[in-house]
Amino acid sequence: MPSSALTPEIKDEIARLGSADIMVGIPSFRNAATIGHVVRAAQAGLVQYFPDLRPVLVNADAGSPDGTGRIVVETEPPGYIEQILLVHPTNRLDRVSLTYPAVDGVSGKGAALRTLFEMAAALQVEALVVVDSDLRSIVPEWIELLAGPILKGGYDFVAPLYARHKYDGTITNTVTYPVTRALYGHRIRQPIGGDFGVSGDLIRHYLAQEDWTPDVSRFGIDIWMTTTALTGGFAVCQTRLGAKIHDPKDPGSDLGPMFRQVVGTLLSMARDNAERWLPITGSHDVPAYGFERVVDPAPLEVNTLRLLSQFHEGSLTLADTWQRIIAPDNWEQVLGLAAEAGTLAEAAAHRLGLGRESGEGTAGRPMPTTDELSDAVAAFHFPDDLWARVVYDVLVSASFGETEMERLVAAFVPIYFGRVGSLVIEDRHLSEEQAEEHVERQAREFELRKPYLVERWREAAAAARAVEPQR
Numbered sequence: 149m150p151s152s153a154l155t156p157e158i159k160d161e162i163a164r165l166g167s168a169d170i171m172v173g174i175p176s177f178r179n180a181a182t183i184g185h186v187v188r189a190a191q192a193g194l195v196q197y198f199p200d201l202r203p204v205l206v207n208a209d210a211g212s213p214d215g216t217g218r219i220v221v222e223t224e225p226p227g228y229i230e231q232i233l234l235v236h237p238t239n240r241l242d243r244v245s246l247t248y249p250a251v252d253g254v255s256g257k258g259a260a261l262r263t264l265f266e267m268a269a270a271l272q273v274e275a276l277v278v279v280d281s282d283l284r285s286i287v288p289e290w291i292e293l294l295a296g297p298i299l300k301g302g303y304d305f306v307a308p309l310y311a312r313h314k315y316d317g318t319i320t321n322t323v324t325y326p327v328t329r330a331l332y333g334h335r336i337r338q339p340i341g342g343d344f345g346v347s348g349d350l351i352r353h354y355l356a357q358e359d360w361t362p363d364v365s366r367f368g369i370d371i372w373m374t375t376t377a378l379t380g381g382f383a384v385c386q387t388r389l390g391a392k393i394h395d396p397k398d399p400g401s402d403l404g405p406m407f408r409q410v411v412g413t414l415l416s417m418a419r420d421n422a423e424r425w426l427p428i429t430g431s432h433d434v435p436a437y438g439f440e441r442v443v444d445p446a447p448l449e450v451n452t453l454r455l456l457s458q459f460h461e462g463s464l465t466l467a468d469t470w471q472r473i474i475a476p477d478n479w480e481q482v483l484g485l486a487a488e489a490g491t492l493a494e495a496a497a498h499r500l501g502l503g504r505e506s507g508e509g510t511a512g513r514p515m516p517t518t519d520e521l522s523d524a525v526a527a528f529h530f531p532d533d534l535w536a537r538v539v540y541d542v543l544v545s546a547s548f549g550e551t552e553m554e555r556l557v558a559a560f561v562p563i564y565f566g567r568v569g570s571l572v573i574e575d576r577h578l579s580e581e582q583a584e585e586h587v588e589r590q591a592r593e594f595e596l597r598k599p600y601l602v603e604r605w606r607e608a609a610a611a612a613r614a615v616e617p618q619r
């Protein structure tokens with residue numbers, strides 16, 4: 149990990165705090181509207197479930213101009229916790245908000261977490277709980293659910309399990325879950341959930357790593373934490389948190405940069421850890437902690453027409469790049485699908501009276517719903533097995549190809565949009581449970597196709613070795 153660049157302010161804070169047993173860390177960037185709730189829930193959780201431990205709550209903020217940090221420190225009236233819980237806390241809770249430094253000039257969620265890791269290590273905490281600052285559904289019990297497996301069960305890494313709407317978590321469903329499972333053999337359903345529990349040992353391991361990249365300083369951090377725990381052989385489990393309700397995002401408009409950072413990190417870690425994943429076949433369950441819950445996650449609208457259009461538009465400028473990163477057969481099939489996506493989306497937009505961008509409803513009419521849009525392009529289907537092979541092609545190209553990582557993941561985004569569009573269309577009449585079965589089916593497809601990956605990987609590695617000595 150890049151050498152410590154803790155600011156004097158943070159060093160002073162560490163000296164003042166001295167040490168702690170349990171820490172809740174909250175990264176934030178302009179979350180004034182939601183962070184107060186997260187802080188209150190975390191504080192109540194610390195008091196209710198860990199009354200004998202010395203707690204600290206740290207917010208690592210990006211210097212948000214909206215007063216996020218002030219809300220963390222001032223969020224509740226004195227005596228609030230005693231009143232709602234009818235307990236008197238034994239240990240004083242220190243609540244701190246600080247501005248974290250950039251890592252090698254890069255600021256982002258990962259840079260915020262790096263400061264949290266360094267503070268947790270310096271304070272010698274036994275457990276660090278990290279939660280997002282835009283959560284609406286967090287309750288005090290989450291602190292127990294995330295720290296309990298570490299403090300009581302001897303686990304080092306606790307990944308979240310949520311009930312998410314079938315259209316939510318698309319990067320997770322299409323890439324990080326199936327790839328993490330097929331490569332490393334652990335069925336961690338939410339490898340980039342954002343809410344984690346980490347042991348003191350694992351924090352020290354994180355700080356000793358040398359593979360920190362600019363993407364890890366941004367949204368690559370979540371997959372980096374999960375993968376590093378797995379490759380380091382740490383004891384991992386999951387915990388049942390119920391629903392994840394947070395500031396929602398439409399996969400077609402908000403998730404491009406996040407996809408590039410997450411997938412870029414996943415691919416470079418796959419490159420660096422090949423010796424670990426090459427021999428692994430199949431996968432196994434990862435224990436889940438906490439009582440199961442029955443929840444109906446809030447529905448999410450997705451513009452499937454725009455996803456298909458973006459897939460098609462990508463093919464117009466990126467066909468050559470795709471050819472360099474995808475095996476010939478698969479490439480041809482992808483191009484065929486992109487053309488079909490374009491035709492279907494255009495005809496549907498025309499029928500529904502939408503503009504070329506398929507963005508806003510036109511002529512004063514409201515935007516059609518996800519189902520109406522999906523019905524209009526119902527013929528579109530991006531098969532599971534093709535998706536698995538394309539992801540594996542990209543993985544091999546990321547390790548041995550000529551296309552640099554940034555260009556490669558950027559070129560991959562429109563194909564991902566095509567795949568997400570297809571899933572939303574195919575799943576539109578499915579219950580949450582049936583959609584979950586589809587995600588499982590796709591993950592099994594990735595496992596089934598792993599020999600394809602291993603074979604292509606070994607060929608590419610041999611070819612690379614053959615040219616190497618002549619350089």
Ligand SMILES: Nc1nc2c(ncn2[C@@H]2O[C@H](COP(=O)(O)OP(=O)(O)OP(=O)(O)O)[C@@H](O)[C@H]2O)c(=O)[nH]1
Nearest residue numbers: 175176177208209210256257260280281282342397
């Ligand atoms: N410190 C810091 N925190 C950030 C930054 N960007 C995002 N975060 C925090 O990281 C957490 C997750 O960010 P979100 O934008 O909600 O992303 P997400 O929920 O993982 O994404 P989806 O599940 O795909 O919606 C939130 O607590 C954000 O406040 C940043 O630049 N700096």
Ligand SMILES: [Mg+2]
Nearest residue numbers: 280282394395
């Ligand atoms: Mg969020």
